[in-house]
Amino acid sequence: MSEHQDPKPSPPNSGDGWRVLSYLIGGVLVYGGIGFGLDRLFGTEFLLPVGIVLGAGLTILMLHFRYGSRS
């Protein structure tokens, strides 16, 4: 209820969780996709899981750099 002109932000980062989720999806999508493509190229089948795990790991690392120092 902010009918008064209070400058106080009520929920500071209410959408951060959803943004983090979109990063996680993005990371898995990019590196999983690269792994999938390389699998098709070389006829192997271990690069897709490697890519997915790598993508998730890199995303977590990025989130650490981006949001970790804030609090």
Added chain:
Amino acid sequence: MTAGVPTEFIAPGPQSFDLPPIIPGVDWFTKPVLVAALSVVVIVWFYWAAARKSAVVPSRLQFAGELGYNFVRNSIARDAIGSAEYMKYVPYLCGLFYFILLNNVAGTIPLIQFPTFSHIGWAYVAAVMSWVIYNAAGIKKKGVWGYFKHQTMPAGVPLWLMPLMIPIEFISNILVRPISLSLRLFANMFAGHILLGVFVLGGEYMVFESGKILLGGVGIITFIMGLAIAGLELFVQSIQAYIFVVLTAQYIGSAISDEH
């Protein structure tokens, strides 16, 4: 509805969303179109009536209108975009919020009972609109190349990791955002409508059409559970409208922000 004659139960599924045209022959005029049009009429009427006789001491309607507008203006737009530039985006965010809210809640309102956004096309259009707006806002502020750099270079990451991070940042900012916006809204409305349908139609079938006393008792419990689910759905419908608009505001805010 005559008891004692067992009939086959057809569970609600995706086919429940294929609704016939309201006027035979006019194929585009289906229930979601009607609900969306009604919602626009209601919103326009409400804000027109609330703003018509603006007074220093507001009438009850004006007060309600101001409360609704201030909610989006202050606790969504200003918090997410920042007090310098948020006013430009308030009309869009406010209209979007009440449009989605009304169309979602239409899934609970008796006799209407159809959430427009359970047809995915509506969710796609809403998400694409937000996508175009936050990208356009960023490009207008920073230029094409500056905005592109802004959206692909994550802040605080050491330089040697940058090449690995840039594709993640790009895909998640440009591609995953609109998809997740639309899918989240659509899937929540779709699943909620089916869930409600299963409970209510299942309860109705067990009580009136199964012809078994014992199933009738279970059916009554199912029906009561359905009412509880309807309450939960009302909550989900409001929350989804809120999340959609908060995220749109945050995307705009991050597109035009100076630091990332």
